[in-house]
Amino acid sequence: xxxxxxxxxTMSGRSLHPGAADGVVLALDEPLSFWGGVDARGVxxxxxxxxxxxxxxxxxxxxxxxxxxxxxxxxxxxxxRSGHAPAALLLAECDAxxxxxxLVAAEIYGTSLPIVQLTxxxxxxxxxxxxxAVLAHTAPRPATVIAxxx
Numbered sequence: 001x002x003x004x005x006x007x008x009x010t011m012s013g014r015s016l017h018p019g020a021a022d023g024v025v026l027a028l029d030e031p032l033s034f035w036g037g038v039d040a041r042g043v044x045x046x047x048x049x050x051x052x053x054x055x056x057x058x059x060x061x062x063x064x065x066x067x068x069x070x071x072x073x074x075x076x077x078x079x080x081r082s083g084h085a086p087a088a089l090l091l092a093e094c095d096a097x098x099x100x101x102x103l104v105a106a107e108i109y110g111t112s113l114p115i116v117q118l119t120x121x122x123x124x125x126x127x128x129x130x131x132x133a134v135l136a137h138t139a140p141r142p143a144t145v146i147a148x149x150x
Contacts, residue, residue, distance in 0.1 A: 008146050011122045015136040015143040016094060017102040019114030022133045023087035025126050025147060026051075026059035033068030034075040034101075042084035060132040060147075061086035062123055066095035076101030081109050088134040089115040090145065092123045116143040125149045 029050045032038065037046035042057030057079070066072060076098055079085035085105075089098060094117050102113040114136035122145075126132065132147035 006148060006150055009125065009149055011118055011125075011145045011147070013090075013119075013122070013143045013145060014094075014117040015114075015139050015141060016091070016099050016117055017106070017113060017115040018136050018138045019088070019102075019112035020133075020135045021060065021087035021114050022131070023058055023060040025128055025130045025132050026054065026056060026061050026086075027126050027128045028061065028063040031063055031065045031067035032056075033066065034072035034079070034098075035069035037068070038075065038079070040078070040082065040084065042079055042086075056086045057084040059086050060088045060090060060134060062090040062126045064120070064123065065091060065093035066098045070097055072097050073101040073104065076113075077105040077108070080105035080111050080113055085113055087113075088132075088136075089113065090123060090126065090132075090134070091115065091117050092120040093117070114143070116145060118145065
């Protein structure tokens, strides 16, 4: 990783699903389940989530991990189809359920949601409201995330 302060930093991660996206980072304080935790418009509706009421739609969503049900696969695929999904997912822990949702949407709808696994330290450097560009290649090529850290 390079850069500091307001300078963009470049992070290298593991490509979990290919794609490219630019957007504003939404760094979640806690993991999120798409099943019951996000409505059809991409708004966090989980009553216990600290960011309840915030939209994930079009955001570069950064979170430690997904949480919960395998039904999140179908919810994420539907959000992708309807245009209410995050622009990209950045995770510290690989979440096969979310990757499958992106794979299904790519196969059925011809869309691409980049998913990248970063180290916990890199993920912690991302802050809500900063810009990020995500480029996830087909595995095993690494992914690149370029973001401002403040």
